[in-house]
């Protein structure tokens with residue numbers, strides 16, 4: 001019988017969990033033995049009793065869950081002692097952060113496991129249900145606006161009262177991918193006046209369809225700024241200078257700036273300079289969703305909320321983890337769909353590495369890192 005392990009996440013401030021009682025029930029129904037470390041779901045409001053009722057076997061620690069596991073599902077990269085407890089040949093599926101946490105991946109690879117990184121699931125139609133980057137980014141975008149509203153000392157919507165009118169908050173969203181679009185929608189729902197920018201031309205229509213105004217340097221470079229995979233390309237220094245000028249003028253008039261710009265496999269582009277932060281008025285707020293990749297805002301402090309001039313710069317990390325129950329539910333369903341690909345039609349754990357999705361997300365096998373983007377040369 002295939003043994004699937006779920007353990008508590010040990011990364012600081014990680015509240016999510018890789019399986020919910022609901023997905024455990026489905027795995028058990030498919031004939032898997034599911035072993036869950038006691039307390040694994042605590043941060044996401046999922047109790048041991050619920051996992052047990054779903055058919056999981058509860059064990060007191062990670063070591064007991066990992067010994068003899070054929071398949072390990074995680075949120076974060078596998079720690080060295082967790083890797084050491086795995087048997088060679090086991091499969092691991094997680095958000096392995098292969099560019100950012102290469103050393104952890106090397107340790108895992110050396111253990112001889114077959115590891116898949118959810119970040120590398122291709123964005124094709126068949127894999128949409130497995131798209132963990134999108135499921136988590138969507139909640140991060142929502143949560144960024146909630147964090148901004150918490151810090152902002154004023155209301156978001158326009159209010160007409162007997163004692164006078166309150167002007168609506170002006171929110172500027174930089175980067176209109178999955179997280180940025182959800183931030184726009186959330187800020188609009190709260191009644192803010194929203195503008196947004198991106199370097200991909202396709203973003204313009206999406207921004208406008210959400211009722212926000214699109215602001216960008218729309219030159220020839222902009223028209224070609226999207227890769228075949230739908231991601232942004234790094235922009236030239238000349239483009240960035242034009243963008244900085246446009247943004248500089250706009251930012252001065254904003255109450256809240258939410259930055260979400262990323263380039264896969266590279267440090268986040270720097271979009272807001274310290275001088276621009278200092279140009280903002282007293283009480284303004286910036287939330288930098290790219291802080292874990294180096295940040296879009298100059299002076300952002302990872303994990304901290306700091307003051308810079310009159311502005312507050314929010315550098316909280318792991319925003320999906322601040323909506324842990326929903327983030328875990330969506331991620332667990334992403335994993336459940338992915339795991340189905342690892343079994344053959346007789347129900348044996350035998351990943352077909354020629355499958356397009358598995359091939360793209362396989363990062364380690366047979367003792368070595370094997371993903372083309374992670375091998376030097």
Ligand SMILES: NC(=O)c1ccc[n+]([C@@H]2O[C@H](COP(=O)([O-])OP(=O)(O)OC[C@H]3O[C@@H](n4cnc5c(N)ncnc54)[C@H](O)[C@@H]3O)[C@@H](O)[C@H]2O)c1
Nearest residue numbers: 123134175176177178179198199200230232260261262269
């Ligand atoms: N299954 C699918 O087909 C699928 C699923 C999810 C997303 N997508 C698409 O993939 C694309 C990327 O989405 P994502 O959320 O993963 O992006 P991401 O997280 O990689 O980046 C966030 C946003 O930042 C933007 N950006 C990068 N550099 C910038 C700069 N200098 N200035 C301003 N903005 C900048 C990017 O264009 C992107 O929109 C989008 O087109 C999205 O619609 C497709």
